Amino acid sequence: KMSSGAADLRQRKKQNCTESDKMAPEERNKENSKLGRSPKYMLIQRFAKLFFGCLAAVTSGMMYAVYLSTYHERKFWFSSRQELEREITFQGDSAIYYSFYKELLKAPSFERGVYELTHNNKTISLKTINAVQQMTLYPELIASVLYQASGSEEVIEPVYFYIGIVFGLQGIYVTALFVTSWVMSGTWLAGMLTVAWFIINRTDTTRIDYSIPSRENWALPYFACQVAALTGYLKRNLNCSAEKFCYLLVNASTYTFMMMWEYSHYLLFVQAVSLFLLDSFALAQTEKVHEVYRIYLFSLIGAYLLQFENSALLVSPLLSLVVALKLSRSLQMNMKKSTFVSRLLKIMYIYLVLTVAVTLNFLLKMFIPHKENVHLLKFIEVKLGLNTTKNFTMNWLLCQESLQAPSQDFFLRLTQSSLLPFYILVLIICLFSVTQVIFRRICGEPLKETVKLEDGRIGERPEIVYHVIHTILLGCLAMCLEGMKYLWTPYVCMLAAFGVCSPELWMTLFKWLRLKAVHPILLALILSMAVPTIIGFSLWKEFFPRIMTELTELQEFYDPDTVELMTWIKRQAPVAAVFAGSPQLMGVIKLCTGWMVSSLPLYNDDDLLKRNENIYQIYSKRSAEDIYKILTSYKANFLVIEDSICNEVGPVRGCRVKDLLDIANGHVVCEEGDNYAYSKYGRFCHEIKMNYSPYVNYFTRVYWNRSYFVYKINTVISFQS
Numbered sequence: 001k002m003s004s005g006a007a008d009l010r011q012r013k014k015q016n017c018t019e020s021d022k023m024a025p026e027e028r029n030k031e032n033s034k035l036g037r038s039p040k041y042m043l044i045q046r047f048a049k050l051f052f053g054c055l056a057a058v059t060s061g062m063m064y065a066v067y068l069s070t071y072h073e074r075k076f077w078f079s080s081r082q083e084l085e086r087e088i089t090f091q092g093d094s095a096i097y098y099s100f101y102k103e104l105l106k107a108p109s110f111e112r113g114v115y116e117l118t119h120n121n122k123t124i125s126l127k128t129i130n131a132v133q134q135m136t137l138y139p140e141l142i143a144s145v146l147y148q149a150s151g152s153e154e155v156i157e158p159v160y161f162y163i164g165i166v167f168g169l170q171g172i173y174v175t176a177l178f179v180t181s182w183v184m185s186g187t188w189l190a191g192m193l194t195v196a197w198f199i200i201n202r203t204d205t206t207r208i209d210y211s212i213p214s215r216e217n218w219a220l221p222y223f224a225c226q227v228a229a230l231t232g233y234l235k236r237n238l239n240c241s242a243e244k245f246c247y248l249l250v251n252a253s254t255y256t257f258m259m260m261w262e263y264s265h266y267l268l269f270v271q272a273v274s275l276f277l278l279d280s281f282a283l284a285q286t287e288k289v290h291e292v293y294r295i296y297l298f299s300l301i302g303a304y305l306l307q308f309e310n311s312a313l314l315v316s317p318l319l320s321l322v323v324a325l326k327l328s329r330s331l332q333m334n335m336k337k338s339t340f341v342s343r344l345l346k347i348m349y350i351y352l353v354l355t356v357a358v359t360l361n362f363l364l365k366m367f368i369p370h371k372e373n374v375h376l377l378k379f380i381e382v383k384l385g386l387n388t389t390k391n392f393t394m395n396w397l398l399c400q401e402s403l404q405a406p407s408q409d410f411f412l413r414l415t416q417s418s419l420l421p422f423y424i425l426v427l428i429i430c431l432f433s434v435t436q437v438i439f440r441r442i443c444g445e446p447l448k449e450t451v452k453l454e455d456g457r458i459g460e461r462p463e464i465v466y467h468v469i470h471t472i473l474l475g476c477l478a479m480c481l482e483g484m485k486y487l488w489t490p491y492v493c494m495l496a497a498f499g500v501c502s503p504e505l506w507m508t509l510f511k512w513l514r515l516k517a518v519h520p521i522l523l524a525l526i527l528s529m530a531v532p533t534i535i536g537f538s539l540w541k542e543f544f545p546r547i548m549t550e551l552t553e554l555q556e557f558y559d560p561d562t563v564e565l566m567t568w569i570k571r572q573a574p575v576a577a578v579f580a581g582s583p584q585l586m587g588v589i590k591l592c593t594g595w596m597v598s599s600l601p602l603y604n605d606d607d608l609l610k611r612n613e614n615i616y617q618i619y620s621k622r623s624a625e626d627i628y629k630i631l632t633s634y635k636a637n638f639l640v641i642e643d644s645i646c647n648e649v650g651p652v653r654g655c656r657v658k659d660l661l662d663i664a665n666g667h668v669v670c671e672e673g674d675n676y677a678y679s680k681y682g683r684f685c686h687e688i689k690m691n692y693s694p695y696v697n698y699f700t701r702v703y704w705n706r707s708y709f710v711y712k713i714n715t716v717i718s719f720q721s
Helices: 002-035 039-076 083-088 093-106 110-118 131-135 138-149 158-185 188-200 215-234 240-260 264-280 286-306 317-335 340-367 374-383 392-399 408-416 419-442 462-480 482-501 503-513 520-552 560-572 583-593 606-619 624-633 657-664 684-690
Strands: 578-580 638-642 668-671 674-677 699-704 708-713
Touching (some): 110 131, 138 158, 188 482, 215 240, 215 264, 215 482, 240 264, 264 317, 374 392, 392 606, 408 419, 578 583, 583 638, 624 684, 624 708, 684 708
Antiparallel strands (some): 668 674
C-alpha cells in the first residue's frame, strides 16, 4: 500500500508539473493578447531580463572577489613579503588550517598526504590525531588537488592559490544572495541593493578580514547557494525543469555545506525548524518540504560515512528532528481538512514532533558513543545563568567577544547604513501578513493558487514565509551571541533589499491603509523603483568614497618580533624539539617552522582543551616545580612566554588570562565586591625573568626580544643557590 501510495504521489506530481507547464504559456498568451503583445516579443523581453540579471549577479560576485583581493594586498603587502612574513598573517586556528595545506603539497603523493593527516603524530606531542576528521580539512584536500591537477605550480604560488579560492567563494556567496533577493522580488535591482548593503556592512556580514581559512568562509557560500535554490524550489507554479534544477542544487549544496563545516548541522537544524513551522500551518506544499527533509537525511548519512563515521552527526538535533517529522507525517495527512478536529490535530502534531525529537535525541545520546562537545552544553548553562563555574576554559570562552551579546555599536552601524530601519519595516509588514494568512488557514480558508499583485497578500508566498521565520530564528541567536551576526546580517541585507524592491510588499501595506486618492498598484510599482534608487544613491554618496579610501590607503602589517622568533627557531632549535606556549602562538610556530607543539587553538576536543588550560599555567601563580612537571608531562623542550599575555592590560578586568587562571586556581577570593589575591608564589611569567633559584634550576633562557622569552626546559635539574 505504501509503495502504491508513493507511486500515486509521484504520478500526481508529474501531472501537476505537466499541467503547470501547459497552463503557464496559455495564461501568458491570453495576457499578452490583451496587452497587444506577441509571444515572440515577450520571449525576447524575458530573455533580456534574465540575461542582464545573470550578468549583474556574476559581475557583482567577481567585483567583490577582486575588491577582497585588492584590500588584502593593501593591508598585508603580500606581493612584497617573504614567505615567512606572509605566513605570520595567518593567526590562531587559521595558521593550523594553512599548515596542513602546505603539508599536503609537500607530500610525495596525494594518497600519502591524506594518510599522514589521518594518522598525524607530528603536530601535537604524545598525541596521534585524525586531522581530517577533527579539523574538517576537506577544503584543504580539495584546494591541494586543484592546485596540483591544474598545473598551477609553475603559474602561481600556493598561498595565492589558496586565498584566491576563498575570495572566489566569497564572490559566489554574494552572487547567491543577489539571486535569492532577485527570485523573491522579481527584479535584479533588489540583488544590487543586497550586494551594496553586504559590502558596506562587511564588518558585520563576514569574518574574511580576520580569518581567511576559517571553516565558515569555506562553508557559508554553499549554504547561500542552498538557500537560493530552496527559495526557488518553494515557489508555487514553478515549471518542471526549474523545479528539478532547484532540487538538484539543494541536494548538492546541502551535502557540500555539511562536509565543509563541523557545525553545519546546527545551522541546518535552524533551517529545518523554519520549514517545520512553514509546513505545520500548511503554508507550503508538504511534498516539497518533506523532499528537503529527505535531502537532510541522505546528507547526514553521506557525511557520517565520509567523515570517518562521525558520531556527532548521529546525535545531532537535525537527525532527531527529521526522523520525528517522518514518523509524525501520517498524522499530518488528516490536518488538511478544514474541520475543528484538524485544528486540534495541528496542535497535537507540533507537540508530537517536538516530543519525539527530544526523546529520540536523548535516547541516541544514551546508546551511541559520541564525542559531542560537552563543554558546549556547560557553556549554554552558564551563559543562560543556570549555573556558575570557576573553570578556566569555560570562563575564557565566556569572555570571548564573539560569544557575548552584541554591542550597541553593531546596531548603530546597521542603522547608519539604513539597513536596520528598512529591515524592521519589511519584517513587520511580512510578519503581519503571515499572521493574517495563518489566521485564515485556521478558520478554514484555502490558499490561493496564484497570488496576484492586486491581492496584496505577500504572506501567502511560501518562500517569503520561510525567509521571515528563518531570519527571526537567526536574529534571536544573534541577539544572544555576537558571533552569530555573521549568519544573520547577510540575510538581513537580502530580506530588506527584497522588501523595498517588491511591489507586492508595498501593495500589501496599501491594502491595509485602504488608499483611494492614488491607484495603489501604480503607487506600489513607483515606490518599488523609487525607494531602492534613492537608497542606492544615498549609499553611493556616503559610503563609496570610504570604500575607495580603503583600497587606496596603504596599510602595513609587520611583526618583526614574531619574524625574529620564527627565524631563531628554524636556525637554532633541534628538529625534534617540542615547543610549549599559548595555543595561538603554537599554531603560528607549527605553520612557520613545522616544529612539533604541545597544544593547538582547537576547541572541539576535551583533551586539547585540558592541555591548553594546563599550559596556560605558565601565566599563573604556581611554583617552578609545578610548571616544570606540567611541561615535561607533554615532553616539551622549549617554553615561549609572551610579554603581551604576562603584562596584559585588558579592557575588561576579570577577562585577562592571568585573572581567569587566578580564579580557577583559587588565588582570588571575591568578598562584597572586592577581590583579594593570595598565593605562596609570584606570577611564574614574571618570576622566571628574574633568573634566580629555583627557576634557573628548571629553565635556561636561550632567546629573547621585546615580545617573547624562550626558555630551554632542563632535562637534568641542577640545584644551585
